[in-house]
Amino acid sequence: MKRNLSLLLTLFILFPAGxxxxxxxxxxxxxxxxALEHNIQLKKxxxxxxxxxxxxxxxxxxxxxxxxxxxxxxxSHIPSANAFGQGYTGNYNLSAxxxxxxxxxxxxxxxxxxxxxRINLLGVEQNEREIQISxxxxxxxxxxxxxxxxxxxxxxxxxxxxxxxxxxxxxAGSISRVSFAQLESQYxxxxxxxxxxxxxxxxxxxxxxxxxxxxxTEDITLAFPELSDDDVLAPLRxxxxxxxxxxxxxxxxxxxxxxxxxxxxxxxxxVAGYLPTLSMNAGIGTGSSSGMETSFGDQLLNRFNESVGLxxxxxxxxxxxxxxxxxxxxxxxxxxxxxxxSAHKALLRSVEGVYLDASSAQNQYIASSERLxxxxxxxxxxxxxxxxxxxNTLELLTEKNNMLNAQQEELQSKYxxxxxxxxxxxxxxxxxxxxx
Numbered sequence: 001m002k003r004n005l006s007l008l009l010t011l012f013i014l015f016p017a018g019x020x021x022x023x024x025x026x027x028x029x030x031x032x033x034x035a036l037e038h039n040i041q042l043k044k045x046x047x048x049x050x051x052x053x054x055x056x057x058x059x060x061x062x063x064x065x066x067x068x069x070x071x072x073x074x075x076s077h078i079p080s081a082n083a084f085g086q087g088y089t090g091n092y093n094l095s096a097x098x099x100x101x102x103x104x105x106x107x108x109x110x111x112x113x114x115x116x117x118r119i120n121l122l123g124v125e126q127n128e129r130e131i132q133i134s135x136x137x138x139x140x141x142x143x144x145x146x147x148x149x150x151x152x153x154x155x156x157x158x159x160x161x162x163x164x165x166x167x168x169x170x171x172a173g174s175i176s177r178v179s180f181a182q183l184e185s186q187y188x189x190x191x192x193x194x195x196x197x198x199x200x201x202x203x204x205x206x207x208x209x210x211x212x213x214x215x216x217t218e219d220i221t222l223a224f225p226e227l228s229d230d231d232v233l234a235p236l237r238x239x240x241x242x243x244x245x246x247x248x249x250x251x252x253x254x255x256x257x258x259x260x261x262x263x264x265x266x267x268x269x270x271v272a273g274y275l276p277t278l279s280m281n282a283g284i285g286t287g288s289s290s291g292m293e294t295s296f297g298d299q300l301l302n303r304f305n306e307s308v309g310l311x312x313x314x315x316x317x318x319x320x321x322x323x324x325x326x327x328x329x330x331x332x333x334x335x336x337x338x339x340x341x342s343a344h345k346a347l348l349r350s351v352e353g354v355y356l357d358a359s360s361a362q363n364q365y366i367a368s369s370e371r372l373x374x375x376x377x378x379x380x381x382x383x384x385x386x387x388x389x390x391x392n393t394l395e396l397l398t399e400k401n402n403m404l405n406a407q408q409e410e411l412q413s414k415y416x417x418x419x420x421x422x423x424x425x426x427x428x429x430x431x432x433x434x435x436x
Contacts (some may be wrong), residue, residue, distance in 0.1 A: 002129045015062075024221070025221050025223035025314050026220055026221065026222050026223060026433055027133070027223045027225075028136070028139050028225075031135050031139055031208070031211075031212060031345065032131075032132060032224075032432065035131050035211060035212050036128055038213050039127075039131055039211075039213060041127055041130065042124065042127050042128065043123045045127050046121055046124055048123070049117070049120040049121055049124055050061055051119050052113070052116055055113055055116075056110070056113040056114055059106070059109050059110045059112075059113045060107070060110055062110075063106055063107075063110075063186055064220060065096050065098035065291050066096065066097050067095075067096045068095055069093065070092070070095075071092050072090065072091040073088070073089075073341040074089045074092050075088055076088075076089065076091070077272070085361070087290050087291055088289065089287065089289045089290070090287055091285065091287040092287065093246070093285035094284070094285070095281065095284075095285075096281065096282045096283065097280070097281045098279060098280045098281075099277065099278070100278045100279060100280055100310075101267075101276075101277065102275075102277045103271075104268065104269075105269050105272045105273075108265045108268050108272075109269065110360060111265055112213060112265045112266065115262045118261065119255050119258050119259065119262075122251040122252075122254050123251070125251040126252050126255070129420075129426060130334055132426050133423060133426060136212055136213055136419060136423060136426065137423075138204060138207050138211055139208060139222070140206045140419040141204045141207075142205055142208055143225075143410070143415060144411060145146070145200050145201035145204045145205075146222070146224065147200070147415075148197045148408070148411060149194070149410065151197075151404070151407050151408065152190065152193050152194040153194060155190045155404055156190045156191055156194050158400075159186055159191075160187055162186075162383075162396075163180075163183045163184055163186075163400040164181055165387065166179065166180050167176075167180065174389065175393075179392070182394070182397065183393060183397075186400070226332060227414070228410065231360055231421075232365050232417045232418060233365070233366070233417070234421055236355065236362075236424070239351060239355040242351055242355065243348055245427070246427040247344065250427065250429065252347070253344065253347060256340040256343045259336045260337055260340060261266050261334035262336075263329065263335075263336040264333060266329045266333075268327040269329070270322065270325040270326040271345070273315065273318075273322035273325055275315075276312055276314040276315070277312070277313040278310065278311070278313075278379025279311045279313075280308055280311075281307075281308070281310075282306075282307065283306070284304070284306050285304075285305050286301075286304045286305065286307065287303045288300055288303070292370045316347070326339040347427075351427055354420050354423045354424055355420075355424065357416060358416075358420030358423075361413045361417035362413075362417045363421060364413035364416075365410065365413040365414055365417055368409040368410040368413050371409075371410075372403070372406040372407060372409075375401055375402050375403050376406075378399055379399040379400075379402070379403045382396055382399040383396060383400075
């Protein structure tokens with residue numbers, strides 16, 4: 001009977017008079033899937049990933065020869081009586097250049113860019129994880145706000161019933177006008193608290209809509225999951241195991257590890273600046289001039305030339321450019337290692353904090369549920385005694401407020417535990433509970 005009543009109250013909250021039961025009810029899975037497809041920041045990070053892949057293709061192309069062609073047509077004017085006043089010349093060239101050795105700078109640049117592509121991909125995954133965390137937190141806050149509204153609605157109904165009954169007793173002369181005024185005041189206070197709870201619900205729903213990039217004209221209704229004590233009190237894995245798993249799967253940790261590899265490659269590239277560079281070049285060319293006795297075709301044939309050669313560039317003195325580059329690359333490598341250590345500590349703080357929240361919330365839920373049971377019974381007895389004239393108004397209202405506080409404490413610990421458990425699942429890359 002109690003479960004059926006709870007279900008009816010839930011349906012009343014989710015589908016009020018202005019909302020049709022046929023409208024879409026969003027589950028947590030729906031929210032996650034929609035956000036991962038439509039979030040603007042995610043779309044931008046995916047575009048950055050594609051742009052980085054283009055840089056990788058360009059880096060690989062540097063291993064191959066370059067080829068260029070040039071065509072030049074010139075007009076010259078010679079102010080001399082013994083020569084033509086105006087002449088035309090043309091030059092036509094095709095040249096190629098190929099770097100044979102550069103101390104592995106190009107190959108290391110390719111490996112760096114490939115690492116950058118992996119870092120960009122991890123950046124997409126990190127954005128996805130951050131969105132998942134924000135959605136889980138906000139989604140649970142909306143569910144909490146829904147139930148807070150329900151509690152306040154029930155409280156208002158009870159207050160109204162007490163006020164109405166007290167009004168009858170006042171007419172019969174069984175209670176004083178002061179007692180009736182206190183119950184009237186409590187009824188007004190409870191209605192105000194219901195308005196506050198409704199405002200909090202609207203604010204959390206707005207935050208959820210913004211995370212989902214929904215239009216201002218769109219409303220959102222959540223599918224209210226059936227949560228049992230098993231969901232709230234789900235056993236937690238040891239935090240050392242959770243942390244070890246998070247270290248192996250969290251994208252920000254992997255990204256910092258790859259940044260160290262990139263910094264090591266940058267150091268190798270800087271050291272290669274001390275080495276000579278060997279390149280091969282080749283070309284063919286021809287030309288023509290006006291005023292010549294031979295024809296244009298004969299000129300092209302007669303002036304046709306071919307060339308091939310090797311160029312060895314040896315750095316001797318470059319104003320400390322190479323030494324500065326090597327030192328800065330080593331500083332960058334040291335900094336990357338510190339960034340990795342910092343990422344480990346930040347992840348440890350996050351995991352420990354969420355684990356503590358989950359463990360504490362579970363313990364609080366057990367204690368608050370037990371407390372609520374006894375406070376509810378105490379309130380019921382006090383209410384009976386009040387209407388029999390054995391308790392005064394202050395005692396009744398005190399017990400009632402104690403019960404309301406106990407309900408809020410149980411509700412808060414319930415959703416804090418569920419939210420923290422889901423966050424721990426995200427840190428382990430475990431799927432969201434299918435009940436949601």
